[in-house]
Amino acid sequence: MRLRRAPDGTGDGVLATQPFATGDTVMVGFLIGELTGNDSHATQVGPDRWARHGGLGPKVNHSCDPNCGVRLNEGHAFDFVARRAIAAGGELTFDYAMRNFTIDHFPAICLCGAERCRGSVTGWKDLPAARxxxxxxxxxxxxxxMDERSAAVATPVP
Ligand SMILES: [Zn+2]
Structure with missing residues (x-):
């Protein structure tokens, strides 16, 4: 993996240095600390838990049609797993909604550029069922x- 740096920091991204096939573990995640709450660089790791990832993980950009998904590993961190083939030099992306139930610290408008862009960076809570x-x-x-929990709260008792 290699970090792409942009002069103003907004174009930073993580690029694959080798090809990956669907299902491959692309990058192993690790945590560098627990947090007491959510912030713009925090990762949700449980219903009410947030932590900081080390390495290049925090530099992987959001896409509404990402080439990676996430999988919790034994260290309670998230690995990135290829959802489709990724060529060497391709940028790794995942959907922030894959980890965060709600998005509290990102601009409302999504600039991922995917054909199926939702238009805004939403959390899992607001993701369409098909996605x-x-x-x-x-x-x-x-x-x-958490979906089941909020559905249970929302369902009126007859
Ligand atoms: Zn988007």
């Missing part, structure tokens, strides 16, 4: 449990 199905198992395991 949730599309992402399959390559999302944080707590998100579907």
């Amino acid at each position: 949730k199905a599309d992402y399959g198992e390559l999302v944080a395991p707590y998100l579907r449990a």
Whole structure:
């Protein structure tokens, strides 16, 4: 993996230095600290837990049609897993909604440029059901449990 740096910092991204096939673990994640709450560089690692990832993980950009998904590993950090073939030199992307139930610290307008861009960076909570199905198992395991919890709260008792 190699970091692409832009002069103003807004074009930073992570590029593959070798090709990957669908299902390959592209990058192993590791945590460098627990946080007491969410911030713009935090990763949600549980329903009410946030942490900081080390390495290049925090530099992977959001896309509404990403080439990577995420998988929780034994260190409670997220690995990036290829959702489709990635060529050497290709930029790694994932959907922030794969880890965050809500997005609190990003601009509302999404500039990912994907054909199927949602127009704004939303959390899992606001992801269309078809996208949730599309992402399959390559999302944080707590998100579907949080869906059930909020559905239970929202359902009126007859
Ligand atoms: Zn987008």
